[in-house]
Amino acid sequence: MTLLSVKNLRVTFDTEAGKVEAVRGVSFSLGRERLGIVGESGSGKTMTGRSVLRLIRPPGRIEAEEMRFDGIDLMAASERQMRALRGQRIAMVMQDPKYSLNPVMKIGAQLTEGLRLRDGMSAKAARLKAIEALEAVQIRGPERVMEAYPHELSGGMGQRVMIAMMLIPNPDLLIADEPTSALDVTVQAEVLSILDGLVRDRGMGLIFISHDLRLVGRFCDRVLVMYKGRVVEELEAKNLMNATHPYTQGLLNCLPRIGGNRSPLPGLDRAAEWAE
């Protein structure tokens, strides 16, 4: 079943220096599955994710033939309808987690705010639920972290707090933008298994934006490969390591390997026609 469908999405910024076309006609559909998005830095992955929530600030603008989530026309929805969807039914873990947390509010207050105001939970019950969410993402000493401000967390703790916060309302769709880039491999595995469980058991849809090709190949069902605002290849994640597009192959060749010979890593000859 299709949860989200996006047809011919474009994101354009009108800047003083001219038009920047960050996304140029991206189409995809998502069921209750794990869709990976990989690709060049600056290729429009984050802007694609933010577009689904209509979180593009002026002078940026979004155009699309269709953007539909669970029967709701996202292009036509009022700002009020969008606010009701954001965080509740569609959540996004931002690429700069510490930047998206409120810097002057304790982590505990940020985690429990929604539970208390929206779900009318008692302070005590909300606190327990928040601590549970922190424990699930492998935070050591969750009581201490509840009392901490964002600047008192390590990079990876900030990422995990953000994931915990986004998962508390049980969204139907989670857009995770580089959610595990600051995590060591063992903590990362735990966090991925939580996301995996939500997709499998609760039927959540997941858009997983990452530059870690090996991780995406292992973890996702399908992968979109982006280059300069376009999708250049779409494939089953298990086939990612045998990708056919020269850009995707080029990406795989640039990876360092444990025990490699340490000579300069192969570069990528970016052919202009990939962007056509």
Add this chain to the structure above:
Amino acid sequence: MSMIEIENLSVHYPAKGQLVRAVEGVSLRVGEKDSFGLVGESGSGKSTILRAICGLAPVSAGTIRIGGEPVPTPRGRAFSRRVQMVFQDPYASLHPRHTLDRTLSEPLAIHGIGGSDARVVRALEDVGLPAAFRFRYPHQLSGGQRQRVAIARALMLEPEILLLDEPTSALDASVQAETLNLLNRLRAERGLTFLMVSHDLAVIDHMCDRVLVMQHGRAVEELTREALAGAQMKTDYARTLFEASADRMLGS
């Protein structure tokens, strides 16, 4: 000679009711022109060690020496010419209302270094950003583009020592390769010394001669590159990290 010597470093933060022991009795030495890696659990104190070197964390015990001399407090200008850090969180470390041009030329102005125009253009080119980005603000960049600005800024003063906190974790494979190649080339050409943090053991293996594995604020085990690649670790934790990185091995 050791370029960076850290002996029995402890960093404690006061938190409500209890002390956060971010770093507890860690020692390490990085020789001149060497490249040393820090890996380990998220929250284990890696960034705190780099921040302590720069005078940005409360050192409660231990000593830090650079080039054989204890670091001065405050660190001062001579220190920042010599030692530069690339922060883990590039968004937070770039001034939101300064253009890239200003971000990159300011260190030169502070230190009275001329020729800033040409240097800024060169720095952008080095990290693979178009010259047209010069007058953009951080919010007009993607995550990886911001990270590259942070690297470019650290290189502006041509320091001898670079402290690199996850310098490529926000970069795709191709830009990561270009950045790692640039860093290695600069190290060879200018004789730089690196202390770098990464979660990717393949990046550490590619860049570093030795690596310290950390957990819970403590040093768990130090490994040479050969011992890392040859799976000759002695502690369970280091082995767990290694085994969870099986997809990064040569031939996998």
